[in-house]
Amino acid sequence: GLLLVALLVSHMLLTKEGVTSLPICPNGSVNCQLSLEELFDRAVKLSHYIHFLSSEMFNEFDERYAQGRGFIAKAVNSCHTASLTTPEDKEQAQQIHHEDLLNLILGVLRSWNDPLVHLASEVQRMKEAPETILWKAVEIEEQNKRLLEGMEKIVGRVQSGVVENDIYTPWDGLPSLQLADEDSRLFAFYNLLHCLRRDSHKIDNYLKVLKCRLIHDNNC
């Protein structure tokens, strides 16, 4: 009875937004390989989940700390990934070569690795940070790593030959997250969370377009 309850609970927890248990390779098989479709399914689910979490986190932060501070007016959004030229609409996403798009996705994901680690640690120092924001920051960082691994696998499958991937933007926003002035520090957080929400949305859309294009031949 207890085992059943445990299984049920774990199933319920896993069937939250975008994270369902997908079939895995049985143990012991040597040539087990997930199909590209399965890889894309997982990737899309992960990217969708990451965007959902970052969107919620931004809304909570906005509600809790940013009210009445006029951040929106100031947020011209100088994200650190702005230097990467990414497709700006559906048409452009459909026109770009899938390998280039995959590399872009990888580049963006890699660029966010470092900021997410620091975000998770710095958020804990915020004054009376709600438990939900703390938890989400940690979760996003973890899921982003998993998505990066998945994307590298996909790229390895899709691309033939070795691809030089130097798409990467370093992040130098750590000092701004540690400013003594509370207003400046909170604006730095606001900006970072806004950029995270935007970039996770981009990646989610790119992957869905890619999936539709590569798996379903544009018949979505």
Add this chain to the structure above:
Amino acid sequence: MDLQHLLFVLALICANDSLSASDDLLQWPQISKCRSPEMETFSCFWTAGNFYNLTVPRILQLLYKKSNEEDWKECPDYITSGQNSCYFNASYTSVWTPYCVQLASKNEVYDKKCFSVDEIVLPDPPVHLNWTLLNTSQTGIHGDIQLKPRLSTVVPLYSLKMARDYEIRIRSRQRTSEKFGEFSEILYVSFSQIGIVCDHCTEEVEFPWFLVVVFGVCGLAVTVISIMLSKQPRIKMLIFPPVPVPKIKGIDPDLLKKGKLDEVNSILACHDNYKTQLYSDDLWVEFIELDIEDPDEKNRASDTDRLLSEDHLKSHGCLGAKDDDSGRASCCEPDIPETDFSASDTCDATSDSDQFKKATEKEEDLLCLDRQDNDEPLPNLANTDPQRQHRNTQSENSHLWAPFGDSVESPRPSVHTQISNQNSLTSTDFYAQVSDITPAGRVVLSPGQKSKLGRAQREGCTEQNFTMDNTYFCEADVKKCIAVTSHEENEPRVPEQGYNEDGYFTTESLTTTVANLGASTAAPPSSELPVADYTSIHIVQSPQGLVLNATALPVPDKEFNVSCGYVSTDQLNKIMP
């Protein structure tokens, strides 16, 4: 119901229109909203306001600018989205790029908004709704259907009642957004249309909430009443515990109701703070009254005799207070004579007084007379003395306690036995007699009445050496002198000279008395043993009392005059260990 609702809405709309028409407030032109239905195009809408006159054509422009551009550009399409709108088609739309739009005329900027397209997504309502039946329940009462709008995902609806018809409409939103789009058109679902008829489906009866509430309240009321009226105390105590009544330890509330004042006083006297009130000096003044003397009382035996003999111990109807133990059990031990003077509790005094009352030779008639006259139960000790005094002033020859102190409490039983033993031969009155009471309330003492034999055989006073070093003369000495000289008379000769307003012998009066008496014949001294006419001071308590001891004081020094009952402070200090 629907008609009423419709009429109400119409009325509201009419009122709103009339209000807005008559509204003369200036309204600036402002951008109401910008919206993207599918994240490929977007539109912005604005309100013109009533700023301008209607004759002058309004020249409003919507300018936009991307974040990475410098110049403001004008809206590419004012028409497609309707009046007061600007439509941006796919070529002008960059999804994740921040835009700013502003509403302006030639010289003025009225409103400005900044956004990015992915933030303003509001899907269009689904169109072309269609439904299909998925499955039905085994009883045939419920069924599941599935809605399929065009260009949208499938929407299932579960557990619809087959016997009913439904109106359904749908709206959608972006998953990461909270805002919904507009509702779609109404879809009518009727199961009878597709030929499914439920024969055994009946109108369901709603749960009778009203009846449940009414019966529940009635039942509860009946239960409460039955518990309250129940004879079983345990249930009653459990649910309605009794409220504690205020209670003072040791006091019976019934006692207070009956109004037995002396018993209540005795009980309350257990508490120390009440004690002081009992022995205020004013009591003496209150109870000393002039009264008509009763000649019959002259013929009575000396009070002292009555006090001394112990034959009338048995209970008489009037004697003694009935010790019914009301309320005193908590603090007093009744009927135990206390000779321990350290116990200053007046309860002891009270019990002792009762004991004493029983043992005394107080005339029954006198006591009863007290009772009848006073019409109250036996007073306690503090009242006893003045009361007796009150009674005894009726007779000039009556004998009274000399007011040595306010309380002559506990030693009396033992005292008077000793005294009685000593005086069995002499049967002498050894207390001063109150001959008169001045109007001021003071007591005038006079030598005691010699009603017994042997008094004349007392020591002559000529051989007495009056110790002049004491302030006071012993009354015993004086009395002896007087008794010798005036042995045949009942009335003393001294009193005329001995009168003083303060009622006590002063040295002057005594000296005169002594001088007068000194000339009298000197009778041979009595061979009798010297009698301790007055009790000596055993312990000097507080100003409220002197404890008297009948035994003669030991004579450690020759300087000490043993015949004098009074002891000065210095002598007392020598005597006491």
